[in-house]
Amino acid sequence: MTGTVYTETVVHLAPEAFAQDVPYQVAIVTLEDGSRVTGRVAGDRVSIGDLVERVAMRDEVPFFQKAASQLT
Amino acid sequence: MRPVAVIAAGKTRFGAFPDRDLRSLAVEAGEKCLKNGHVSPSQVGAFYLGNFAGPSFTGQNHLAPYISTALGIRDVPATRFEAACASSGSAFFHAFSAVAGGLYDCVMVAGVEKMTSQPTARVTEILAGAGDCAGEIKAGSTFPSLFAMIARRHMYQFGTTREQLAAVAVKNHANGALNPDAHMSKVITMEEALDARPVAEPLGVYDCSLISDGAAAVILAPADCARDFTSKPVRILGVAQASDFVALDQKPDITTFPAVRRAAQKAYEMAGIGPRDIQFAELHDCFTIAEIVALEDLGFVERGLGGPWTESGATARTGEKPINTSGGLKSKGHPVGATGVAQICDLFAQIRCEAGEMQLKRHSLGLAQNLGGSGATCVVSILGNV
Numbered sequence: 001m002t003g004t005v006y007t008e009t010v011v012h013l014a015p016e017a018f019a020q021d022v023p024y025q026v027a028i029v030t031l032e033d034g035s036r037v038t039g040r041v042a043g044d045r046v047s048i049g050d051l052v053e054r055v056a057m058r059d060e061v062p063f064f065q066k067a068a069s070q071l072t
Numbered sequence: 073m074r075p076v077a078v079i080a081a082g083k084t085r086f087g088a089f090p091d092r093d094l095r096s097l098a099v100e101a102g103e104k105c106l107k108n109g110h111v112s113p114s115q116v117g118a119f120y121l122g123n124f125a126g127p128s129f130t131g132q133n134h135l136a137p138y139i140s141t142a143l144g145i146r147d148v149p150a151t152r153f154e155a156a157c158a159s160s161g162s163a164f165f166h167a168f169s170a171v172a173g174g175l176y177d178c179v180m181v182a183g184v185e186k187m188t189s190q191p192t193a194r195v196t197e198i199l200a201g202a203g204d205c206a207g208e209i210k211a212g213s214t215f216p217s218l219f220a221m222i223a224r225r226h227m228y229q230f231g232t233t234r235e236q237l238a239a240v241a242v243k244n245h246a247n248g249a250l251n252p253d254a255h256m257s258k259v260i261t262m263e264e265a266l267d268a269r270p271v272a273e274p275l276g277v278y279d280c281s282l283i284s285d286g287a288a289a290v291i292l293a294p295a296d297c298a299r300d301f302t303s304k305p306v307r308i309l310g311v312a313q314a315s316d317f318v319a320l321d322q323k324p325d326i327t328t329f330p331a332v333r334r335a336a337q338k339a340y341e342m343a344g345i346g347p348r349d350i351q352f353a354e355l356h357d358c359f360t361i362a363e364i365v366a367l368e369d370l371g372f373v374e375r376g377l378g379g380p381w382t383e384s385g386a387t388a389r390t391g392e393k394p395i396n397t398s399g400g401l402k403s404k405g406h407p408v409g410a411t412g413v414a415q416i417c418d419l420f421a422q423i424r425c426e427a428g429e430m431q432l433k434r435h436s437l438g439l440a441q442n443l444g445g446s447g448a449t450c451v452v453s454i455l456g457n458v
Contacts, residue, residue: 006225006326007221007222007224007225007228007326008221008224009217009220009221009224009272009273009274009275010270010272010273011212011213011214011216011217011220011272012269012270012271012272012273013192013196013214013216013271013272014193014196014212014214015193015194015196015197015200015214016193016194016197017197018212019193021212023270024212026208026211026212026213026217026221027221028221028320028321028326036321036322037207037321038207038208038211038213038319038320038321039211040211040212048224048225048228059210060206060210061210061211061212062211
């Protein structure tokens with residue numbers, strides 16, 4: 001599953017459940033069908049407009065990574 | 073529909089009060105309000121309470137009669153309204169509807185939140201309950217992060233800058249320094265705002281409103297008998313509530329809030345005026361970007377120009393459209409459930425020329441905008457003595 005980053009942020013202050021992950025990046029991704037989903041970013045930080053692909057589902061949360069074609 | 077007026081207002085200071093419980097704050101605001109309007113508890117025909125998360129913050133539930141009976145208001149309907157940060161704005165809208173419709177002749181609307189008894193991580197978790205817990209929150213979003221994502225997109229689409237966001241914080245802190253009831257009466261510089269510890273990029277600590285305790289109350293009555301209570305009633309010229317998706321990722325465009333636009337349009341129509349006529353406003357600056365988006369959605373400035381307009385000084389207390397002369401949520405404080413009614417108290421004081429050092433020269437027509445969550449509820453109220 002691939003998509004485009006619609007917006008993103010890096011979270012520094014989190015509830016206890018995610019405290020061990022900070023800082024972590026959250027992004028809203030526009031999928032190919034035009035729908036949007038909120039997920040976490042794995043690996044390199046992404047920016048608005050970046051192509052991303054879903055690399056994992058953990059506890060129903062999609063994890064996205066910059067698409068291979070964009071990696072430098 | 074009968075014309076309705078606000079005849080009395082009262083509120084506590086906002087701040088962190090470790091030795092005060094939720095009920096004592098609400099009772100203080102309610103008693104001040106009754107005294108301000110020379111109203112006896114037996115005259116109050118219904119009690120409307122705005123509260124977001126009292127049960128989570130304090131363990132206490134069934135809050136409306138818990139507070140109304142402590143105020144000596146007995147037997148009448150006492151109901152709590154929950155609409156995230158717009159809880160007491162929503163209570164105000166529904167109280168207005170009941171008085172305008174002829175159901176009651178005297179209604180108290182109060183708002184309260186007691187937040188500081190919990191550590192920040194737990195507060196963040198409780199506030200996140202106003203988002204979509206099965207989606208965005210599960211993915212690690214917090215409220216600051218939702219507004220951070222709005223800020224990022226606004227910057228991307230319109231070129232809004234980090235400095236323009238900080239200009240909102242600098243202005244509201246300067247305003248709050250004149251407010252003796254503000255949580256944080258502290259002037260900050262642009263450098264301090266820009267260098268602050270990050271919370272959710274691009275937002276730093278000074279882009280975020282405060283975690284506060286506090287309460288506020290007002291009393292509504294039909295306009296034709298308002299002068300039985302006070303020589304200076306303030307008319308509710310327009311008020312409207314609108315709703316939208318809770319999850320940010322369901323909104324087609326996150327740089328504008330349709331609920332704000334709809335509520336504003338209805339309130340302007342009811343009042344028979346437009347955005348240009350508004351002389352001053354209290355806006356829901358839960359985050360600096362929220363004030364910028366509100367300026368645009370309320371029609372004070374064209375879309376995308378909220379940042380430059382703020383930077384130009386137009387929204388300062390000396391500007392053409394003073395915004396958040398109370399200090400706003402940013403500096404006055406944001407006891408979530410109290411905020412909507414507290415904004416009404418601020419308009420009431422300005423319009424009656426009782427705002428002390430905060431008093432504006434042009435003060436006869438004001439607007440309050442109270443936002444819930446990331447835009448799923450909005451209440452817009454227009455008050456005046458015209």
